[in-house]
Amino acid sequence: MAKVDYEKRERIGYVTLNRPEALNALDDELNDALWSVWADFHADETVDVAIVTGAGKAFCSGADLKSFLPKWEHATMLDARRNAARGIGGGITRGQHRIPKPIIAAVNGFAIGGGFELALACDIRIASEKARFGVFEVRHGLHQGDGGIVRLVAVAGIGTALDLTLTGREVSAEEAYRLGLVSKV
Numbered sequence: 001m002a003k004v005d006y007e008k009r010e011r012i013g014y015v016t017l018n019r020p021e022a023l024n025a026l027d028d029e030l031n032d033a034l035w036s037v038w039a040d041f042h043a044d045e046t047v048d049v050a051i052v053t054g055a056g057k058a059f060c061s062g063a064d065l066k067s068f069l070p071k072w073e074h075a076t077m078l079d080a081r082r083n084a085a086r087g088i089g090g091g092i093t094r095g096q097h098r099i100p101k102p103i104i105a106a107v108n109g110f111a112i113g114g115g116f117e118l119a120l121a122c123d124i125r126i127a128s129e130k131a132r133f134g135v136f137e138v139r140h141g142l143h144q145g146d147g148g149i150v151r152l153v154a155v156a157g158i159g160t161a162l163d164l165t166l167t168g169r170e171v172s173a174e175e176a177y178r179l180g181l182v183s184k185v
Helices: 028-043 077-086 114-120 136-140 148-156 158-167 173-179
Strands: 004-009 012-017 049-054 058-060 103-107 110-112 124-127 132-134
Touching (some): 058 114, 103 114, 124 173, 132 173, 136 158
Parallel strands (some): 012 049, 058 110, 103 124
16 A cells, blocks of 8 residues: 555545555655655656545654654664755755645644644645644653744744644644634634
């Protein structure tokens, strides 16, 4: 089973993170597949817009900590640089922000950690009533990578960005709408 499904219909690219058993947590395989989808979408002149969502009850729960943490916990400086260059533990939006076509996040459940960053990197965010957002990295002593802090400030302002980044609290779809994180619920 592919970890990212990509279907093209009527000039729309439908991107579905397909790892529902892990709440669409990002591991190396899913990350690489997503990069490939963005490259294809960018180059394909028959597709004008992409909609990204998650299979099951989550949009994306961020990094798969079981595969992510071991690559960083005891890494030498050289290994850390190699991991960063490869996009391990970050880079989920690599190339996405350079695409001149609109990308819409259809947030259908949890968008936490790197999943929230993925949604923030989209041009438009639409949430289901069940959507939940959060900067949960702080709960693990980590911080946002891959431009997440900058995007959160740009979308919601410094006060909201600090609130969410420092507290790691969960935000409902309704509150996300009030804060300007999503366009529609």
